[in-house]
Amino acid sequence: MSKSLQAIRGMNDILPEQTPLWRHFEGTVARLLDNYGYKQIRMPIVEFTELFKRSIGEVTDIVEKEMYTFDDRNGDSLTLRPEGTAACVRAVLEHGITGGGQVQKLWYVGPMFRHERPQKGRYRQFHQIGLEVFNLEGPDIDAELIVLTWRLWGELGIRDAVKLELNSLGTSESRGRYREALVAFLSEHLDKLDEDSQRRLKTNPLRVLDTKNADTQAILADAPKMADYLDDESRLHFEGLKARLDAVGIPYVINPKLVRGLDYYSKTVFEWVTDKLGAQGTVCAGGRYDGLVEQMGGKPTPGVGFAMGIERLVLMLETLEQIPEEISRQVDVYLCAFGEAAELAGLALAERVRDQLPNLRLQVNAGAGSFKSQFKKADKSGALYALILGDDEMARQVVGFKPLRGQGEQQSIAWDALAAHLATCIVQG
């Protein structure tokens, strides 16, 4: 195939064999978020470039190196969203739905775009489910976000494989004081820092804490600690969060080097990490951003949220073999009909059964075929039962009912009794 007809590097098709697991994951999250009282919001995939520059921060990897930015036909600079928080803040401001202190508990799902180096668990188009809560400033809501992810890991069967890392970046005042102390310390060791950290020291010094360079990490061992610079408000907030996690029994480790790659955070930051995926081990991450709404032109409005990477979590379900049996089976019953009269009767019968059992996954053979070929298709579909409609069954107004998996003889079921019979045989999702 010529190159122009291939998908763009780092942007993947999600094939029919993969979508059941995606839908299982997305469905589990959506149900859980409904139960916790979150409402879905849908934002456009493209926004003005300025939005991301102003919110994520000009000197972040995302804005400096990773955005898909282009001019549209009007000459406006647009960007494919690299994340959801900025657009969500823009949307709530634009529609005035956080005004007057209105609480909003929102979630979204969809593709995000970052021009990163693709590898396992890291793509250029990837998918997030994100949550954003506005106008709640206490640690109780930070705790709720973490508690509900903990429940999600439990429901998905991956709780033992993830670890929670927590940190507090403090209010902007305490972070400012810490930044000064850190810059003073690192400046004394300037010539021993790696090149990237030397640059970050000037542009975004807290990000030096995030370095992967071993020599710089060694220097950082003696650097001032954020925890020593937290003001009382930030400290109490963080204590409040920890007390709530303790009350529910959620284990965590404090990681003083956790600063996150986006500039809008204050106070709580957290990441759920796993060692099951190799280098790309963060499956869910977020934190509080009390200054962001104001920074984007709104009234001061506390905010907190997180996003999880769907590809990474689906990979985890596969790696840990947490794939429920029923999602791999997509057909319950397969109807085979032989001859034109049987096809017509079969079609009408299938619709009557669907009226009575709306959740039944009933597939009607299409494309006719011999007894042997239809049976082969029935078997390949994964169905539990085949329904057979030939001349003999037509004459007696019955269908042949044949178990395809395991034991059981073929029986004849009257057309009128078919739905009731299927209801007793099949546990419907």
Ligand code: HAM
């Ligand atoms: P983030 O840490 O940039 O935060 O991304 C959140 C999650 O998205 C990551 O933990 C990871 O699971 C997934 N992810 C990020 N980049 C990629 C990629 N290239 N390929 C695959 N998965 C990826 C945010 O985006 C913030 N907006 C989260 C947030 C919401 N904070 C507050 N509210």
